[in-house]
Amino acid sequence: MAPYPTRLELTLKGHKGPVNDVCYNHSGQYCLSAGRDRSIRLWNPSTGLLLHTYTGHSRDALAVTASPDNAKIASGGADRSVILWDVGSGEILRRYTAHWERVNSVGFNDQSTVLISASFDATIRLWDLRSMNLQPIQIIEDCKDSVMSVHIRDTEIIAGCADGRLRTYDIRKGELKEDYIGSPITSAKITKDGNCILVSSLDSTVRLMDKSNGKLLNEFKGHKHKEYKIESILSNKDEYAITGSEDGKIYIYDVLEAKVLSTIEAHQGVATTLDYHPENINMLEITLYKTEFCRNWIELGHCRYGTKCLYAHGEKEIRTVPRHARYKTQICRAYHSDGSCPYGVRCTFIHDSDYTSERRDMNSPVSNATDSIWSPSSSFMAKNSKTTFPVVAMRNF
Numbered sequence: 540m541a542p543y544p545t546r547l548e549l550t551l552k553g554h555k556g557p558v559n560d561v562c563y564n565h566s567g568q569y570c571l572s573a574g575r576d577r578s579i580r581l582w583n584p585s586t587g588l589l590l591h592t593y594t595g596h597s598r599d600a601l602a603v604t605a606s607p608d609n610a611k612i613a614s615g616g617a618d619r620s621v622i623l624w625d626v627g628s629g630e631i632l633r634r635y636t637a638h639w640e641r642v643n644s645v646g647f648n649d650q651s652t653v654l655i656s657a658s659f660d661a662t663i664r665l666w667d668l669r670s671m672n673l674q675p676i677q678i679i680e681d682c683k684d685s686v687m688s689v690h691i692r693d694t695e696i697i698a699g700c701a702d703g704r705l706r707t708y709d710i711r712k713g714e715l716k717e718d719y720i721g722s723p724i725t726s727a728k729i730t731k732d733g734n735c736i737l738v739s740s741l742d743s744t745v746r747l748m749d750k751s752n753g754k755l756l757n758e759f760k761g762h763k764h765k766e767y768k769i770e771s772i773l774s775n776k777d778e779y780a781i782t783g784s785e786d787g788k789i790y791i792y793d794v795l796e797a798k799v800l801s802t803i804e805a806h807q808g809v810a811t812t813l814d815y816h817p818e819n820i821n822m823l824e825i826t827l828y829k830t831e832f833c834r835n836w837i838e839l840g841h842c843r844y845g846t847k848c849l850y851a852h853g854e855k856e857i858r859t860v861p862r863h864a865r866y867k868t869q870i871c872r873a874y875h876s877d878g879s880c881p882y883g884v885r886c887t888f889i890h891d892s893d894y895t896s897e898r899r900d901m902n903s904p905v906s907n908a909t910d911s912i913w914s915p916s917s918s919f920m921a922k923n924s925k926t927t928f929p930v931v932a933m934r935n936f
Contacts (some may be wrong), residue, residue: 543779543791547805553589560812565606567817571612573600579614579624593624595631602644606651611668613654615642623668627925635666637675643768644689655696657686663698681706681715687768688727695841697736699727704737707750717930718753720746726770730777737780739771745782745796759792761799770812771921 554574561572579600598617605612611632611887612624621642623633640659642850645871647654653676654666661682664675676749685700693695696708701723707716722742729736735756743761759771762784771782781793781801787810789803835842836852 543781543799543801544789544803546803549584550898551584551587551589553582553592554578556611557808558812559599559601560603561576562604562814563816564609565607565817566609567819569605570814571603572606573576573603573614573616575599577616579603591626591629593621593629595624595634596620598641602642602646604645605648607646608651611647611651613645613656614868615645615656615658617641619658621645621654621664621666623654628654628822631664633668633673635664635673636676637664637673638662639840640685640892643685643687646689646691648691649693653691655691657689657698659685661685661700663689663696679708684723686722687725690727690729692729692733697727697729699724703740704856705748707736712750716753718748725764725768727771728770730773731775732777735777737771737773737784739769741765745780745792747772747780757794757797759790759797761785761792762788762790766847767809767811769810772813774815775817781813781815783925785809789813850873859907 551570551572554576558572558574561570563570568583570582571592572580572582574580577594577596577598577600579596580589581591581593582589593612593614596614596616596618597620598618600613600614603612604614604766605626614622614624616622616860619636619638619641621633621638622631623635623637623655625631627633635656636655638656638658638660639662642656642658644657645654646656652668654668655663656666657663661680661684663679663682663686665677665679666671667676670676679696679698682698682700682702682704684700686698686700688699689696690873694709694711696710698706698708698934700706703719703723704722704723705718705720707718707725708714709716711824720738720740722740722744724738724740726739727736729750734750736748736750738748740746741764742763743760745762745763746755747757748754748757749756759780759782762782762783763786764784767785769783769785771780773794777796780794782792784789784790787804789805790799791801791803794796794799832851833842842857
């Protein structure tokens with residue numbers, strides 16, 4: 540078996556129109572999508588089950604991401620708003636409307652205390668999630684054109700702009716490094732080890748760059764990328780660079796040799812956005828606890844779903860799950876369909892009221908230390924501050 544995805548496994552259907560963004564949550568158990576139908580949708584990628592639909596944008600939903608604690612969702616839209624959602628209830632916790640144009644990208648810091656957004660208005664704005672203030676705590680206005688992609692890693696912000704420049708902001712030092720690519724940038728993602736940046740641009744090229752000195756380490760060519768906002772990502776161990784393409788294919792490149800290892804013919808239209816499972820090479824290879832026997836297997840001795848069946852085939856696959864929200868791993872079908880369940884709190888499956896606590900319990904507690912670099916008390920996070928970072932390096936190719 541190839542150590543990377545090679546074929547289409549499952550199609551999630553539900554959006555009424557094009558899908559603009561997709562992502563996994565940080566555990567990889569669920570995935571999110573944002574569509575032109577103005578909705579955000581939560582899915583189980585193993586079964587294809589639609590778990591929840593979040594509605595609140597008045598125009599296209601363009602960007603979506605999950606917080607590191609898996610308790611919140613952030614989305615950006617063509618209605619110029621950034622919305623913070625509660626995962627379990629679907630309630631809108633905050634609606635930020637300070638951007639002047641559509642929001643292209645959103646992200647959380649590692650502590651889930653600061654939300655960042657990038658917009659067509661050429662600004663990056665940061666929002667304090669611990670405050671009820673709906674104004675940004677910082678506005679970055681260095682970009683000369685639309686900010687297409689923004690990514691946070693530790694104390695750094697990576698921004699890809701349509702002016703052809705990759706900008707790296709060090710919040711702790713108050714410094715800016717600029718790398719001139721030339722062609723408009725549509726995606727910029729930092730590698731897992733934090734040493735490199737993968738950049739997609741409208742010249743049909745994906746570049747791997749050294750974050751510290753801006754050196755070009757490799758170029759990946761073969762896909763088509765001339766008109767649309769297309770993303771590129773890296774595999775879990777930074778071994779493969781993966782990008783969408785305007786021919787509807789997904790291209791997988793070897794990072795060291797820069798050659799195409801595989802193409803996946805997944806779409807008839809443009810393949811614009813993609814995400815890699817945080818643990819597995821295949822998003823369907825997610826282990827679910829099997830708590831009930833398969834009826835077909837018991838009665839007929841076989842099941843057409845084989846190893847993909849959600850129910851146990853024999854004693855070796857069965858697992859007893861305590862009746863506690865923390866250990867619930869699947870959505871209750873009755874509750875999801877009818878809004879009620881005869882077993883109530885004794886049900887071994889997730890009800891909406893269980894979902895938030897279940898997600899919170901299964902993750903490490905988030906520190907609320909006030910000395911965080913992302914704290915509003917930081918010198919770089921003054922309320923409503925407009926910051927121009929001193930450029931410490933400008934590097935051209």
